[in-house]
Amino acid sequence: MSQLRGRFQKNADKKAAEYTASIPFDWRLYPYDIAGSIAHARMLAKQSIISPDESQIIIEGLTDIRKEIEQGIFQFKTELEDIHMNIEARLIEKVGEVGGKLHTARSRNDQVALDLRLFTRQAIRGTLARLRDFEQSLVDLAEANQEVIIPGYTHLQRAQPVLLAHHLLAYFEMIQRDCSRFKDCLKRADVLPLGSGALAGVSYNIDRDFLARELDFPQISQNSMDAVADRDFVIEYEAAAGICMMHLSRLAEEIILWSSTEFSFIELDDAYATSSSIMPQKKNPDITELVRGKTGRVYGHLIALLTTMKALPLAYNRDLQEDKEGFFDTVDTLLSSLEVLTGLISTLRVKAETTALAAAQGYALATDLADYLVKKGETFRHAHDIISRLVNYALTQDKSFSELSLKEYQEVSPLFKDDVYSITVESSLTARDNTGGTAPARVAEALSRAGDIIRGDKESSEN
Numbered sequence: 001m002s003q004l005r006g007r008f009q010k011n012a013d014k015k016a017a018e019y020t021a022s023i024p025f026d027w028r029l030y031p032y033d034i035a036g037s038i039a040h041a042r043m044l045a046k047q048s049i050i051s052p053d054e055s056q057i058i059i060e061g062l063t064d065i066r067k068e069i070e071q072g073i074f075q076f077k078t079e080l081e082d083i084h085m086n087i088e089a090r091l092i093e094k095v096g097e098v099g100g101k102l103h104t105a106r107s108r109n110d111q112v113a114l115d116l117r118l119f120t121r122q123a124i125r126g127t128l129a130r131l132r133d134f135e136q137s138l139v140d141l142a143e144a145n146q147e148v149i150i151p152g153y154t155h156l157q158r159a160q161p162v163l164l165a166h167h168l169l170a171y172f173e174m175i176q177r178d179c180s181r182f183k184d185c186l187k188r189a190d191v192l193p194l195g196s197g198a199l200a201g202v203s204y205n206i207d208r209d210f211l212a213r214e215l216d217f218p219q220i221s222q223n224s225m226d227a228v229a230d231r232d233f234v235i236e237y238e239a240a241a242g243i244c245m246m247h248l249s250r251l252a253e254e255i256i257l258w259s260s261t262e263f264s265f266i267e268l269d270d271a272y273a274t275s276s277s278i279m280p281q282k283k284n285p286d287i288t289e290l291v292r293g294k295t296g297r298v299y300g301h302l303i304a305l306l307t308t309m310k311a312l313p314l315a316y317n318r319d320l321q322e323d324k325e326g327f328f329d330t331v332d333t334l335l336s337s338l339e340v341l342t343g344l345i346s347t348l349r350v351k352a353e354t355t356a357l358a359a360a361q362g363y364a365l366a367t368d369l370a371d372y373l374v375k376k377g378e379t380f381r382h383a384h385d386i387i388s389r390l391v392n393y394a395l396t397q398d399k400s401f402s403e404l405s406l407k408e409y410q411e412v413s414p415l416f417k418d419d420v421y422s423i424t425v426e427s428s429l430t431a432r433d434n435t436g437g438t439a440p441a442r443v444a445e446a447l448s449r450a451g452d453i454i455r456g457d458k459e460s461s462e463n
């Protein structure tokens, strides 16, 4: 019979027990549950709520249980509902009655809140490390292709030439914002809830500051009811993960486009591409399609938890158990997406000749020609008009700008002189020489700044 059947005359119905159990997924909280219980046992002894010997026996029992789980010999039982009860029952089985003292001055409500916060803290550390690796792969690819020019797009129409490095560094900026969101989430996750009891606090002389020190929490929660009912930190992680997946998905989409025959800007490494079961000529970008596809379920988990929580009265309600599967899946999906994308970015090959050609085509220098006329005294609006006519004319002649004669230029504006031919893709890039612009000198600066930021982040995470 389950340990929690106290005043009941019957065992739980099998289907009902399966329905309510969380052990199939919350087993993975075990390292946090055990770390929390060890700190709790120490605190109980320090406060003379249990004896030092009892505390020692409990701690040794918990340490053994951790080994059993790590070795895969621990028997998880559905009838024991969740990870907390599974570990406690095994503790009592191993060390006897004294094991029953561990749950003094504690409830599963503050226990699960603690476990989840410890898990979140670890998840954020792991996420930040993966984000850094991913940023490094973007910077490495940009550095290895510093001269590569591609068409920049608006409305997916060729707009103005840019450096590939500039395009890649746009993603570096997005990922930097993601890092800052996860760090911010950590501040609010890093609060000790233990000591809140079921909801009202506990009637023992506990030492919460000691617990916070033991478990390395910089803060302790200030309201017991909030502490057992709060899952904001999970929602914040899921929101940050949703935004981050949106960024990865946008890059994934570009990689899908760029690797198509139509664009042909890049070629994926064989190790990061898939073949078709029927069409032998195909090299498919399935990884990036899956990154794009999995973004949907990460958004879904955020909405699911917000919906679960929107009408919950204080304090703990069992609905809160629904926080876990979506959260775990969010972390797993984000980390694996980052990992494979990092590998894919690190190994792809850029086809610089195709991109250079594409950057020069499609009248991508039209803005530069308008700017040329502005420098000769035309208003920008008027210049825009003149160049529109020039584009129309060139289209009828099936000529590129560089193929037009000076006479043809001068037909639309007498301001055109021989120096119009010095407007090239390169001059267009060099001209965009402001902070944040695509001029090669600016991009070189941005690259070295990005490298510094990654190194700085790495150092600060190590101490």
Ligand code: ARG
Residues within 6 Å of the ligand: 022, 026, 081, 082, 108, 109, 112, 316, 318, 320, 321, 322
């Ligand atoms: N498995 C539960 C959860 O994930 C643990 C807390 C149970 N508390 C309770 N009062 N039934 O939320």
